[in-house]
Amino acid sequence: MRCGFCANSAIYKRPYEGAALCKTCYLKNIEEKIRRTISKYDMLRYDDHIAIAVSGGKDSLTLLRILRKVERRFPKARLTAITVDEGIRGYRAEAIKLARRYCNELEVDHVVVSFRELFGTTLDKIVRSKKQLSPCSYCGVLRRRAIHIGAKRVKANKIATAHNLDDEVQTILLNIFHGDAKRIARVEPVLIDPAGRFLERIKPMCEIPEKEVALFAHLAGIEFQTCPCPYLKTALRNDVREMLNRVEQKHPGTKFTVFRSMERIRDYLKAAMPPAELKNCRNCGEPTTQALCEVCKTLDVTPR
Numbered sequence: 001m002r003c004g005f006c007a008n009s010a011i012y013k014r015p016y017e018g019a020a021l022c023k024t025c026y027l028k029n030i031e032e033k034i035r036r037t038i039s040k041y042d043m044l045r046y047d048d049h050i051a052i053a054v055s056g057g058k059d060s061l062t063l064l065r066i067l068r069k070v071e072r073r074f075p076k077a078r079l080t081a082i083t084v085d086e087g088i089r090g091y092r093a094e095a096i097k098l099a100r101r102y103c104n105e106l107e108v109d110h111v112v113v114s115f116r117e118l119f120g121t122t123l124d125k126i127v128r129s130k131k132q133l134s135p136c137s138y139c140g141v142l143r144r145r146a147i148h149i150g151a152k153r154v155k156a157n158k159i160a161t162a163h164n165l166d167d168e169v170q171t172i173l174l175n176i177f178h179g180d181a182k183r184i185a186r187v188e189p190v191l192i193d194p195a196g197r198f199l200e201r202i203k204p205m206c207e208i209p210e211k212e213v214a215l216f217a218h219l220a221g222i223e224f225q226t227c228p229c230p231y232l233k234t235a236l237r238n239d240v241r242e243m244l245n246r247v248e249q250k251h252p253g254t255k256f257t258v259f260r261s262m263e264r265i266r267d268y269l270k271a272a273m274p275p276a277e278l279k280n281c282r283n284c285g286e287p288t289t290q291a292l293c294e295v296c297k298t299l300d301v302t303p304r
């Protein structure tokens, strides 16, 4: 099999479009695709200070590598990596080490924020004391807040996360499974709060399938954490991931079809379901639609 771009030996053939690529063209092609997504959704400005959420996995380290290249071309832009230590025994320490090492190699500032420091607890403790929801539900709520706090601490004006195509499609389906119609429209490549209460969030890899990110990280020689989080298997997301992968295997291109369908209906959904009005959490003052924000509820704070 020959590369469709340069006629060298191909190492990968895209099942959903038939293109075969050699190693060099593959690496270049993924970078170009991410740059195209950045420009299509107008994700970056020349003077952005981007806080990038870096977990130490393949997705975030790949994004770090590519955003570092992009940022180097803009002298006024800045990049800071933020790693969240949720307090997951036997798992997070290795990821932090890998994240720190790659940040050093790329000369990117690296900051670690922990649940223990910010919330006085760890995910392991929360999981032991609360059984109503899956660990990922608690983790997701606290992680989002932790990244936001970390980004504000370093005075970033924007947060970049490494959500890939699979993550986005899984989230769309999960919101449907949970009956959370309002959130379906909020799965988007750029999230902006017009009132400025939340930092802008961008997802430059939202059009790259997970499998292709993994191949990129592998070919680029990035050392990333391979062992999965011990709580992953309990998550509904894991079942949705397996289901989607089975469908994609039989019907290549399905994930892109769901993503593009969402692109077409998002504005109608938003217009039909405007977001609820935000007030301030009675405990921490952060914006929320209820008396207590999700973080304070997770931490079992009693309303004042």
Ligand code: SF4
Pocket: 086, 135, 136, 137, 139, 140, 229, 230, 231, 232, 235
């Ligand atoms: S798999 Fe779930 S619990 Fe583990 S880090 Fe991810 S969101 Fe948190």
Ligand SMILES: [Zn+2]
Pocket: 003, 004, 005, 006, 007, 008, 021, 022, 023, 024, 025, 026
């Ligand atoms: Zn080639």
Ligand SMILES: [Zn+2]
Pocket: 281, 282, 283, 284, 285, 286, 292, 293, 294, 295, 296, 297
């Ligand atoms: Zn709160």
